[in-house]
Amino acid sequence: MIIAGNGRGKTNLLEALFLLIEGKSMKGAEGKEMIREGRDVAVVSGTIDVGREVLLRLAIEEEGAIKGKRRLERVGAVCFQPDDIWMVKGGPEVRRKYLDEVVMAIKRGYKETLKEYGRVLRQRNEAIKAVRKGLRGREYIRSWNPLLIDTGREVMAERREVMNKMKKGMASTGREWGMPELDIKYYSTMGDDDDGQEKIIKKMERLEDAEIRRGSSLTGPHRDEILFFLGEKNVRRQRSQGEQKLTTILWRITQARLLEGECGKEVLPLMDDCLSELDAENRRAVLGELRGWKQAIVTSTDDLPELEGTNRVWLEFEAETAVNGGQPA
Amino acid sequence: MLYTPPIARLVEELSKLPGVGQKTAQRLAFHLLKVPAAEAHSLAEAIVEARDRVTFCVRCFNFAQGELCEYCMDSRRDPTLVCVVERPQDIVALERTGEFRGLYHVLGGAISPIDGIGPEELRIRELLERVRTEGIREVIVATNPRVEGEATGLYLANLLKPLDIKVTRIASGLPVGGDLEYADEVTLGRALKGRLDL
Numbered sequence: 054m055i056i057a058g059n060g061r062g063k064t065n066l067l068e069a070l071f072l073l074i075e076g077k078s079m080k081g082a083e084g085k086e087m088i089r090e091g092r093d094v095a096v097v098s099g100t101i102d103v104g105r106e107v108l109l110r111l112a113i114e115e116e117g118a119i120k121g122k123r124r125l126e127r128v129g130a131v132c133f134q135p136d137d138i139w140m141v142k143g144g145p146e147v148r149r150k151y152l153d154e155v156v157m158a159i160k161r162g163y164k165e166t167l168k169e170y171g172r173v174l175r176q177r178n179e180a181i182k183a184v185r186k187g188l189r190g191r192e193y194i195r196s197w198n199p200l201l202i203d204t205g206r207e208v209m210a211e212r213r214e215v216m217n218k219m220k221k222g223m224a225s226t227g228r229e230w231g232m233p234e235l236d237i238k239y240y241s242t243m244g245d246d247d248d249g250q251e252k253i254i255k256k257m258e259r260l261e262d263a264e265i266r267r268g269s270s271l272t273g274p275h276r277d278e279i280l281f282f283l284g285e286k287n288v289r290r291q292r293s294q295g296e297q298k299l300t301t302i303l304w305r306i307t308q309a310r311l312l313e314g315e316c317g318k319e320v321l322p323l324m325d326d327c328l329s330e331l332d333a334e335n336r337r338a339v340l341g342e343l344r345g346w347k348q349a350i351v352t353s354t355d356d357l358p359e360l361e362g363t364n365r366v367w368l369e370f371e372a373e374t375a376v377n378g379g380q381p382a
Numbered sequence: 383m384l385y386t387p388p389i390a391r392l393v394e395e396l397s398k399l400p401g402v403g404q405k406t407a408q409r410l411a412f413h414l415l416k417v418p419a420a421e422a423h424s425l426a427e428a429i430v431e432a433r434d435r436v437t438f439c440v441r442c443f444n445f446a447q448g449e450l451c452e453y454c455m456d457s458r459r460d461p462t463l464v465c466v467v468e469r470p471q472d473i474v475a476l477e478r479t480g481e482f483r484g485l486y487h488v489l490g491g492a493i494s495p496i497d498g499i500g501p502e503e504l505r506i507r508e509l510l511e512r513v514r515t516e517g518i519r520e521v522i523v524a525t526n527p528r529v530e531g532e533a534t535g536l537y538l539a540n541l542l543k544p545l546d547i548k549v550t551r552i553a554s555g556l557p558v559g560g561d562l563e564y565a566d567e568v569t570l571g572r573a574l575k576g577r578l579d580l
Contacts, residue, residue: 161567162567162568162571165567165568169529172529173529173533175496176493176494176495176496176529176530176533177495179495179496180495180500182495183495183498183500189500192500192501192502193495193500193501196493196500196501196533196534196537197493197495197533199533199536199537199539199540200529200532200533200536203532203536
């Protein structure tokens with residue numbers, strides 16, 4: 054438990070831990086952005102116990118290159134950040150990004166699958182633009198349909214498989230927490246898996262006019278929606294802020310557990326300000342869950358009654374020295 | 383002026399070649415001035431002859447010397463089997479295997495809207511015509527295993543299958559003599575998907 058007021062460096066501390074373990078920023082920041090204003094380099098070091106103690110040391114140099122990255126085969130980190138709530142509140146693109154992140158972490162080839170699909174999509178969109186300008190006939194677009202379907206289905210199959218695992222894990226933990234029954238649904242713009250190719254091609258041809266007007270492809274996993282339901286109610290529109298937050302925390306914890314189960318890693322959950330906005334009962338549920346982990350690091354702005362019995366550390370230094378040249382706090 | 387005009391011209395022309403920069407062009411030019419005149423003349427003639435006498439085969443669009451290329455003229459090859467490739471260079475690679483005894487068809491590229499290439503720019507119409515008139519049993523699609531090549535292959539398959547012939551795609555797989563350990567994930571994944579019965 055890391056307890057400190059606003060601006061005391063709680064998030065920075067988690068960022069440093071995540072960087073050390075995963076070799077990248079948990080906020081998706083560039084190397085350069087992680088160096089403190091007015092300084093040339095940033096250095097993070099720490100010791101990890103993986104049966105034996107391993108010293109990790111990593112430096113971000115002036116040009117933003119991260120040096121000393123170690124690919125840890127048996128250790129990982131998953132981080133919850135308050136902004137994660139956008140995965141339920143935001144648009145479908147945010148949810149696709151979160152799901153893709155999990156798929157990429159547990160399916161080695163998925164990054165390439167996604168890249169290949171992206172290339173096919175770019176080609177097809179380029180074809181649509183040419184037709185829109187009147188330079189080409191519709192055959193130009195249609196020649197890309199079979200491959201868009203093939204690669205799109207590969208993306209969808211990987212996403213669905215991982216999503217079902219997430220769903221199962223989330224629903225079971227959700228029940229333990231006393232949440233309404235959780236469900237995740239994947240809405241494909243390309244139709245169901247058992248739809249024949251011809252059916253999809255017909256659908257694509259029906260949408261051609263609209264595609265030419267908009268200048269981009271309207272079917273495929275880049276347009277798919279993923280929705281969360283709690284007791285039949287759409288979490289995005291029909292559930293409270295607290296329930297949205299709880300759903301997001303559940304996602305991250307399940308992601309961590311999935312990484313452990315699927316990749317044989319030991320995962321450290323880093324939970325930044327995950328308790329605010331939750332009622333006492335839900336705070337107890339989340340903390341109870343985290344107590345079951347070998348180690349978990351949670352930040353909070355206030356010392357709460359539920360934190361009794363946890364290993365509490367108060368950050369009391371000034372914000373200016375919060376990340377003091379990589380020295381462990 | 384750096385060079386006397388004829389040398390300057392030679393350097394300039396040579397530097398237009400792919401993979402040849404200013405320095406290499408200069409080295410080649412000076413080399414050509416140093417070797418016996420006959421050797422330099424022979425190179426010049428080879429260029430002229432290749433340009434003037436090499437044409438496209440009217441049947442498969444491979445390079446040819448005359449109407450038909452050497453493969454289309456070879457009566458020992460199986461004319462019911464046609465292998466579709468993107469460029470004439472690909473035929474050279476396939477011939478080196480010695481595995482294929484059918485004929486070829488050169489498309490002249492792959493579908494790529496980013497580069498402004500669509501089915502009309504490729505010799506697809508000519509391929510369909512061949513299938514209709516030459517009694518072809520099987521078309522083997524040997525376009526490059528990247529997005530553009532795959533799209534072209536699937537596009538061809540959709541056009542050819544209704545004509546009641548066999549359409550096949552060359553397999554993607556692992557390099558022979560290599561270690562699984564070092565194979566990239568995509569290739570290994572493809573190889574797994576395309577596994578064969580033992």
